[in-house]
Amino acid sequence: MDKNTRIAIIGAGPAGLSAGMYLEKKGYFNYTILEKNDHVGGKCNSPTYNGRRYEMGAIMGVPSYYAVHDVEEFAGITHDGPKLNRDYKDKNGNVIHPFDPKKNPLQIPHLMKMRKQVKQLGEILETKYKGYDVNGHRGVAQGRYDGYAVTPGREKVSGVNENLKDLALPFDEFCAKNGVELTKEIWIGPFTSFGYGYFDEIPAAYVLKYLDFQTTMNFVNINLWTWKNGTQSIWEALNDKLRNHARLNSNIEKVERKDGKVYITVNGQVEEYDKLIVTAPLQFFGEYADIREDEKKYFDKIDYERYDTMAVETRPEDHPEISYYVFENMTPERYGHLMVYYRRWRDDKNQPIVTYTLRNHKDKPEIPYEVAKKTVLDDLKTMKNPASKVINEGDWYYFPHVFTEDYAAGWYDDVEAMQGKYDTYYAGEIMSFGDMDETSEYSRELVERFFAD
Numbered sequence: 001m002d003k004n005t006r007i008a009i010i011g012a013g014p015a016g017l018s019a020g021m022y023l024e025k026k027g028y029f030n031y032t033i034l035e036k037n038d039h040v041g042g043k044c045n046s047p048t049y050n051g052r053r054y055e056m057g058a059i060m061g062v063p064s065y066y067a068v069h070d071v072e073e074f075a076g077i078t079h080d081g082p083k084l085n086r087d088y089k090d091k092n093g094n095v096i097h098p099f100d101p102k103k104n105p106l107q108i109p110h111l112m113k114m115r116k117q118v119k120q121l122g123e124i125l126e127t128k129y130k131g132y133d134v135n136g137h138r139g140v141a142q143g144r145y146d147g148y149a150v151t152p153g154r155e156k157v158s159g160v161n162e163n164l165k166d167l168a169l170p171f172d173e174f175c176a177k178n179g180v181e182l183t184k185e186i187w188i189g190p191f192t193s194f195g196y197g198y199f200d201e202i203p204a205a206y207v208l209k210y211l212d213f214q215t216t217m218n219f220v221n222i223n224l225w226t227w228k229n230g231t232q233s234i235w236e237a238l239n240d241k242l243r244n245h246a247r248l249n250s251n252i253e254k255v256e257r258k259d260g261k262v263y264i265t266v267n268g269q270v271e272e273y274d275k276l277i278v279t280a281p282l283q284f285f286g287e288y289a290d291i292r293e294d295e296k297k298y299f300d301k302i303d304y305e306r307y308d309t310m311a312v313e314t315r316p317e318d319h320p321e322i323s324y325y326v327f328e329n330m331t332p333e334r335y336g337h338l339m340v341y342y343r344r345w346r347d348d349k350n351q352p353i354v355t356y357t358l359r360n361h362k363d364k365p366e367i368p369y370e371v372a373k374k375t376v377l378d379d380l381k382t383m384k385n386p387a388s389k390v391i392n393e394g395d396w397y398y399f400p401h402v403f404t405e406d407y408a409a410g411w412y413d414d415v416e417a418m419q420g421k422y423d424t425y426y427a428g429e430i431m432s433f434g435d436m437d438e439t440s441e442y443s444r445e446l447v448e449r450f451f452a453d
C-alpha cells in the first residue's frame with residue numbers, strides 16, 4: 001500500500017493507539033486517530049485520588065504481554081506499579097484458604113487431583129490443541145490456526161488441527177470433554193471475576209487465548225505487571241510519543257464510504273481519507289456509518305458483558321487488609337454480587353477500594369445497574385469492609401464476543417474475509433479478546449497483514 005495512504009482510526013484506546021504505533025513502524029505517517037472522549041486510554045482508566053492514581057478499568061498485565069512491551073519500549077516507560085496480592089473470602093465474609101493444603105488438610109486429595117488436571121490441560125493444549133493460543137480467531141472454526149506465536153519473537157505459525165473446532169464449545173463443555181473439570185477452579189479467578197462471563201456460556205476459545213497456560217501460571221504465581229500511574233498512563237505515554245496525537249473530543253457524526261474514499265464528518269466538518277480502521281465497538285458502527293448489509297448481519301450478533309466497577313472510601317478501621325476474591329460469587333446463580341475487591345495501595349488507607357461485579361448472563365434477565373450497586377454495597381458490609389462513601393462508578397461496555405453457535409458457524413472467518421472490503425478494517429476487542437495485550441497485538445497483526453513494507 002502507498003505510504004501516503006490517508007488512514008483514519010476510530011478510537012484512542014489500546015487498539016487505536018497501537019495501530020498508530022505499528023503504522024509508524026512500517027513508515028505510514030499519514031494517519032489520524034479520532035477519539036470521542038477528552039482523554040486517551042479507553043477502558044484503561046486511572047483517575048487520581050489523594051495524589052495517586054487508582055484503577056477503574058484495566059489493572060494488570062503479565063510478562064507475556066509482548067505488544068504492551070513494544071508500547072513500553074516505544075514510549076520509554078516500564079511497569080513500575082505496586083505489587084498486587086490477594087486473599088480469599090467466602091460469601092459470608094470469612095477468610096478462607098482454598099489452595100493451602102496446610103490450612104486445609106481435608107482438601108489434600110482434591111487439591112492433588114486438581115493439580116494433576118492442570119498438568120493434563122497444559123499437556124493437551126500443547127499437543128491435541130496445538131495452535132490454540134495464536135492471537136485472533138482466524139481458522140479456528142475450520143480446524144486451522146494462522147497467526148503469530150505468543151513468544152517475544154512472535155514467529156509466524158499456521159497449520160491444520162481439526163481439534164481446534166472444540167474451542168467453539170462453552171468452556172464448561174470443553175473441560176468435560178477433556179476430563180479436566182477441576183481446572184476451572186484455577187481459571188475462574190482471572191476470568192469470571194475479571195468480567196469475562198461464565199464458563200457455561202463463553203466459548204473456550206476466548207478463555208484459552210487470553211488465559212493460555214503460561215498466562216494462567218503467571219496469575220497463579222502472582223507474577224504480574226502494574227503501572228504506578230495506572231494502565232491509562234501506558235496509553236498517555238504512547239500518545240505523547242506518536243507523531244500524530246489522537247484528536248480528542250472528536251464527535252463522529254457520519255462515515256460514508258464511496259468511490260474508493262472514506263468521508264468522515266467530525267464536529268461538523270467533512271474529512272476525506274483512503275482507509276478506515278475501526279477500533280470502537282462494531283456493534284454501534286451503524287449508528288454513525290453507512291453500514292452495509294453483510295456488516296450489519298455479523299455485528300448484530302455481538303454480545304457484551306455488563307461489568308461494573310465502583311471506587312469506595314472506607315473508614316480506616318474498615319479498610320481491607322488486602323484484595324479479596326469471593327469465588328462463591330463468581331457463579332451464574334450469584335450474578336450481580338461482589339466478585340472481587342481490590343486494594344491497590346497497601347501503604348495507604350486513604351486510597352479507594354474498587355469493587356467488581358457482573359450483572360448479566362446469556363440465559364438470565366439483566367440485573368438493573370442500581371440493584372447490583374446496592375447488592376455490592378451490602379456485600380461489602382457482609383465482608384466487614386463497609387464503604388463510607390462512593391467516589392466513582394463505571395458501567396462498562398465490556399468484552400464483546402459471540403456465542404458458540406456463531407463462533408462454530410465461522411463468524412470470525414466471515415468477518416476476517418471482509419477486512420478491507422469497504423476500505424475498512426476491523427480491530428479492537430471483538431477481533432481478538434478484551435484485554436490490553438490481545439487488542440494491541442491484533443493491531444500489530446492487522447498492520448502486518450494489510451499495510452505491507
Ligand SMILES: Cc1cc2nc3c(=O)[nH]c(=O)nc-3n(C[C@H](O)[C@H](O)[C@H](O)COP(=O)(O)OP(=O)(O)OC[C@H]3O[C@@H](n4cnc5c(N)ncnc54)[C@H](O)[C@@H]3O)c2cc1C
Pocket residue numbers: 010011012013014015016034035036037040041042043044056057058059060061194250252279280281307309396398427428429433434435436437439
Ligand atoms: C474494569 C476493567 C478491568 C480490566 N482489567 C484488565 C486487566 O487487568 N488487564 C488487561 O489487559 N485488560 C483489562 N481490561 C480490558 C482492557 O482495558 C480492554 O480490553 C482494552 O482497553 C481494549 O482496548 P480497545 O482499544 O479495543 O478498546 P477501548 O479501551 O474500549 O477503547 C476504545 C476507544 O474508542 C473510543 N470510541 C468509542 N466509540 C467512538 C466513536 N464513535 N468515535 C470516536 N471514538 C470512539 C472510546 O472512547 C475509547 O477511547 C479491563 C477493562 C475494564 C473495564
